[in-house]
Amino acid sequence: MEENGAALEAEPTFSVIIPTVGRRTLDAALRSASSQLRPGDELLVICNDRGDQGDWARTVGIERAIGSHLVFLDDDDEFASDAFATFRRFAAQNPGRIGLFRMRLPTGELVWREPVFEYGQVGSPTMLVPNIPGRIGRWVQTELGNDWTFIEETVRLQGQAPIFRDQVVARVRPGGAFDTKLDEWRYRLRVGSRFRRAVVARK
Numbered sequence: 001m002e003e004n005g006a007a008l009e010a011e012p013t014f015s016v017i018i019p020t021v022g023r024r025t026l027d028a029a030l031r032s033a034s035s036q037l038r039p040g041d042e043l044l045v046i047c048n049d050r051g052d053q054g055d056w057a058r059t060v061g062i063e064r065a066i067g068s069h070l071v072f073l074d075d076d077d078e079f080a081s082d083a084f085a086t087f088r089r090f091a092a093q094n095p096g097r098i099g100l101f102r103m104r105l106p107t108g109e110l111v112w113r114e115p116v117f118e119y120g121q122v123g124s125p126t127m128l129v130p131n132i133p134g135r136i137g138r139w140v141q142t143e144l145g146n147d148w149t150f151i152e153e154t155v156r157l158q159g160q161a162p163i164f165r166d167q168v169v170a171r172v173r174p175g176g177a178f179d180t181k182l183d184e185w186r187y188r189l190r191v192g193s194r195f196r197r198a199v200v201a202r203k
Helices: 002-009 026-034 055-064 083-093 146-158 181-202
Strands: 014-020 042-047 069-072 077-079 099-104 127-130 163-172
Touching: 014 026, 014 055, 026 042, 026 077, 042 055, 055 069, 069 083, 083 099, 083 127, 083 163, 127 146
Parallel strands: 014 042, 014 069, 099 163
Antiparallel strands: 069 127, 077 163, 099 127
């Protein structure tokens, strides 16, 4: 544990985990991440063909990760150009703490929104998670969604509340690049209903 603590106080390194189903947007997602890597960082791109929204692939990525911090991105999202600089400043200033940042949705809205209901209103690109073996949550589908389930369990295991930061670090489906209009409405309904369920569950 002392070795891990020392690693967290050193220059932070990132394991960037990207599950993919081979969408046409993968190239842009990769460029947004690879252009910000530094020595010691790694990019783990894992094919996900199990229909579980990337849960298995993210789990495999976590098992292989050697960076001091875990960073996540979907293959249809993109990091902001200064996202990793923002992550590095946070990690250096807050050793061993989970950071939750903001992302922009295709609708133009920002996640998280005020007020923040505990650990709701999060998505995988918003998370900066210290890579502490044995203290990382699981990516599984629940009523509240896999993002929330993962971060809530990780917070419990690591024993400290996350720090919310206002910086926007990612764009979800930039330009609203859904394959069809039906996909867009399904996305809106899924996000909206998940948030409503989360609010009810946490009151």
